[in-house]
Amino acid sequence: MTRCLDEAKLQSYFDGELSLDMMESVTSHLASCTTCAAAARELEEESLFVMSALAAEFETSVPTERLRERIDAAVLGERLTVAGATQKSSGLAAFFSGLLNFGTQRSLGYASLAVVVAFAAIFAVVKLQTTPVENTATNQVAVAPKVPTVIDNNSVAAPNTPAQAVALPKAGSEGVRGKSGSEGAKGRYQQVKYTPPAAPKPAADPVKLLPGERSYLQTIAKLDSTIKSNQKDMRPSLQVEYQRNLAVVDRAIAATRSAAKSNPNDPDAADFMFAAYQSKVDLLNTIADARLGGGRGH
Amino acid sequence: MKNRLFAVCAVAGLVLSLAVAALAHDEKSETKPGEKVERSLAVDAQAVVTLCVASGTLKVRGWEKSEIRVRSIDATQIDFRRIEKTRDMSRPPSRIDVMVLNKSTGINPKFDCRAIADVDMEVPAGATVQVQTRDGDIVIAGVAGAYAGSQNGDITIERATKLVEAGSVGGSISLKDSSGRINLSSAGGGVEAINIRAASDDDTFEVGTVSGDIQLDRVSNPKVTVKTVNGTVTMSGPLAKSGSYGFTNMTGDIILAMPHDASFQLNAKVSDKHDIVSEFNLKYLSDATPPPPPPAKIKTKTPEAKGKTPTPAQPPEPPKSGPVIAPIVVQKPMPAAAYVLRRVTAVCGTGDASISVASFGGTVHLKKI
Numbered sequence: 001m002t003r004c005l006d007e008a009k010l011q012s013y014f015d016g017e018l019s020l021d022m023m024e025s026v027t028s029h030l031a032s033c034t035t036c037a038a039a040a041r042e043l044e045e046e047s048l049f050v051m052s053a054l055a056a057e058f059e060t061s062v063p064t065e066r067l068r069e070r071i072d073a074a075v076l077g078e079r080l081t082v083a084g085a086t087q088k089s090s091g092l093a094a095f096f097s098g099l100l101n102f103g104t105q106r107s108l109g110y111a112s113l114a115v116v117v118a119f120a121a122i123f124a125v126v127k128l129q130t131t132p133v134e135n136t137a138t139n140q141v142a143v144a145p146k147v148p149t150v151i152d153n154n155s156v157a158a159p160n161t162p163a164q165a166v167a168l169p170k171a172g173s174e175g176v177r178g179k180s181g182s183e184g185a186k187g188r189y190q191q192v193k194y195t196p197p198a199a200p201k202p203a204a205d206p207v208k209l210l211p212g213e214r215s216y217l218q219t220i221a222k223l224d225s226t227i228k229s230n231q232k233d234m235r236p237s238l239q240v241e242y243q244r245n246l247a248v249v250d251r252a253i254a255a256t257r258s259a260a261k262s263n264p265n266d267p268d269a270a271d272f273m274f275a276a277y278q279s280k281v282d283l284l285n286t287i288a289d290a291r292l293g294g295g296r297g298h
Numbered sequence: 299m300k301n302r303l304f305a306v307c308a309v310a311g312l313v314l315s316l317a318v319a320a321l322a323h324d325e326k327s328e329t330k331p332g333e334k335v336e337r338s339l340a341v342d343a344q345a346v347v348t349l350c351v352a353s354g355t356l357k358v359r360g361w362e363k364s365e366i367r368v369r370s371i372d373a374t375q376i377d378f379r380r381i382e383k384t385r386d387m388s389r390p391p392s393r394i395d396v397m398v399l400n401k402s403t404g405i406n407p408k409f410d411c412r413a414i415a416d417v418d419m420e421v422p423a424g425a426t427v428q429v430q431t432r433d434g435d436i437v438i439a440g441v442a443g444a445y446a447g448s449q450n451g452d453i454t455i456e457r458a459t460k461l462v463e464a465g466s467v468g469g470s471i472s473l474k475d476s477s478g479r480i481n482l483s484s485a486g487g488g489v490e491a492i493n494i495r496a497a498s499d500d501d502t503f504e505v506g507t508v509s510g511d512i513q514l515d516r517v518s519n520p521k522v523t524v525k526t527v528n529g530t531v532t533m534s535g536p537l538a539k540s541g542s543y544g545f546t547n548m549t550g551d552i553i554l555a556m557p558h559d560a561s562f563q564l565n566a567k568v569s570d571k572h573d574i575v576s577e578f579n580l581k582y583l584s585d586a587t588p589p590p591p592p593p594a595k596i597k598t599k600t601p602e603a604k605g606k607t608p609t610p611a612q613p614p615e616p617p618k619s620g621p622v623i624a625p626i627v628v629q630k631p632m633p634a635a636a637y638v639l640r641r642v643t644a645v646c647g648t649g650d651a652s653i654s655v656a657s658f659g660g661t662v663h664l665k666k667i
Contacts (some may be wrong), residue, residue, distance in 0.1 A: 029485075085434055113552070127372075159305060235449070236448065237449070237450050237468065238449050238467060238468070241450070241467050241468035241486050242467070242485075244486060244509070245485045245486050245527075248508055248509045248527050249508060251525055252527050252528065252549065253547040254656070255548070255549075255658070255659065256548070256658055258637070259637035259639070259658070262636045262637055263636070263637065263638075263639065268567050268639050269637070269639055271656070272548070272639075272656065272658045275525070275546055275548075275656070276527070276548060279506075279525070279527050279548075280508065283485055283508055286465065286467060287467065287485075289451045290447075290467050
């Protein structure tokens with residue numbers, strides 16, 4: 001062998017991939033050829049460098065072919081065992097026994113499933129607490145979808161406005177009425193019995209604010225939140241008086257607002273509505289001051 | 299030996315100082331149950347005095363002395379706090395806080411306005427008092443100015459000379475024989491004002507309720523404003539010449555009882571579903587007002603016909619400046635689906651005083667006394 005060895009053959013030599021004859025031939029050539037011997041040393045050094053750099057990776061146990069065979073045999077035996085048990089027990093018991101037979105992968109699966117269920121539960125709870133209107137079926141029917149509601153004129157603003165949060169139904173007030181609402185409903189939201197509509201009805205139109213109404217609603221909302229922030233501190237006698245007079249004012253607002261709405265070109269009709277709103281603002285101010293105890297007003 | 303003597307003296311001094319402090323504390327604040335606590339202080343004749351408790355009846359009386367005196371059976375301690383900015387101690391204080399403390403507050407001044415105690419107080423007749431209680435009643439008499447607030451208690455004020463501001467949530471308010479600027483408000487309680495007059499030309503009289511009734515008798519302030527949501531408003535007495543009276547009511551009735559020679563101009567905004575019942579000779583002004591109701595719906599009601607069925611309308615006299623309606627009962631029209639607001643502008647006599655009535659859903663009565 002007079003010709004110099006190429007790099008591929010040298011690499012195969014170092015990797016032990018050559019036949020015995022070729023190994024002897026290459027060995028004898030390297031002993032007589034200084035050029036190939038130098039190339040072989042250089043290639044060996046490179047191999048050592050790479051091996052040292054990837055030592056950590058190579059230390060990781062890689063399943064050998066024999067190991068793979070043992071795993072496959074074990075899995076096959078497991079299947080045969082389960083199949084035998086299935087023939088002896090009922091399907092349901094087999095199902096639960098399978099469920100309770102925790103392997104490593106199944107454990108991970110169960111853990112993942114548990115995490116998903118937990119997140120779903122949390123999301124559902126949060127969603128239920130923050131949903132503004134819930135139409136709960138009261139009588140053997142599921143949740144009613146999009147039941148139209150008549151919204152109290154004085155308590156709800158147009159959508160996407162700051163005053164929209166002014167949902168101020170009080171005990172004794174008109175409040176939010178459902179489609180089939182009873183007059184006795186005093187809660188914030190009323191349960192609505194769902195009856196399947198004959199034909200799909202459009203959703204209720206959002207309440208349109210009359211000119212100048214928004215500022216009153218915003219003021220009332222602020223005062224109302226102020227009062228509600230510490231309503232538990234309100235004495236029962238004050239609470240009763242507050243609710244009684246609030247109902248009176250709310251009725252006046254509803255009546256005057258209806259009149260103002262039906263007489264849009266009559267400024268006097270609007271004046272009545274504003275006077276009713278102002279009465280509510282005055283009442284809320286009085287209650288807020290009284291609840292805070294007043295103190296000395298120097 | 300010296301050290302032992304020093305220690306004995308130190309201990310004796312400590313014990314003595316503690317005993318003196320305890321005695322001083324007892325003399326100042328401790329009272330036996332049922333024993334009256336009383337404090338007095340010389341003040342400016344026009345001092346501003348504040349007093350507030352959490353619960354209890356407060357009685358304030360003006361007297362001729364330049365001194366305040368506070369008494370209470372329930373209190374364990376009464377203190378005065380001088381709050382005026384000028385610290386000239388040579389002059390009597392002009393702004394004083396009366397601190398009432400009892401078992402519910404301890405002696406901590408931070409618990410101001412939290413005492414539960416009935417308090418009687420005398421102040422100079424020229425003083426202005428500001429009193430507040432949560433549950434108790436308030437009685438004030440013979441002071442220059444009175445600010446009074448109670449949540450559920452009743453407020454009674456008499457002989458105030460310069461100004462009165464009183465507010466209650468559920469209690470009633472009664473003001474008698476007073477003058478000056480008046481502002482009375484109650485949510486659910488009624489308001490009564492008798493014999494009220496102005497101390498200066500710009501003294502206004504304002505009263506407002508939500509559901510409480512309002513009763514005014516002989517209120518002669520030049521400007522009177524009355525607002526209620528569904529209380530009944532009753533005003534009786536002569537009108538101030540060139541006075542301005544405004545009444546706003548949502549659903550309650552408005553009853554104005556005036557002398558037979560009352561002279562006023564009426565501007566009324568009422569629902570066409572409710573009546574304007576007048577015993578006065580009203581003359582319609584045709585300017586800027588809608589036409590009067592059809593004659594068929596106008597019926598007279600003379601004072602002698604009270605309680606009787608209204609008789610058909612007499613033909614109105616030919617007016618010089620407009621149709622004359624004397625006395626009228628504007629009957630309810632046929633029920634209408636929509637709300638219709640009617641404006642009535644009329645004059646009685648020479649129209650000296652101005653009466654504006656806005657009733658959304660109540661009846662307006664103009665009566666003679």
